[in-house]
Amino acid sequence: MGWLIDPKEQSVFAYLSDRPTAVYDQPKAQLLVPDFAKDFSLTVEDLSILAGRPHAKRSGT
Numbered sequence: 001m002g003w004l005i006d007p008k009e010q011s012v013f014a015y016l017s018d019r020p021t022a023v024y025d026q027p028k029a030q031l032l033v034p035d036f037a038k039d040f041s042l043t044v045e046d047l048s049i050l051a052g053r054p055h056a057k058r059s060g061t
Helices: 044-050
Strands: 002-006 011-016 019-024
Touching (some): 011 044
Antiparallel strands (some): 002 011, 011 019
16 A cells, blocks of 8 residues: 655545555545554645645635
8 A cells, every 4th residue: 555645736645456546635535544554544634734734725626
């Protein structure tokens, strides 16, 4: 499993070997985590805050 985090677009792509790529671009969207971290909760908004960038609505959405 892997995440590609796009800070400019404030979105996250989650890659798993047995599933299609999932795209998360809503602030409150719960990100997919590996089984060993199933109790871990993280959203797109959380990543924006951790990066020091409050989640802002993108133009055109």
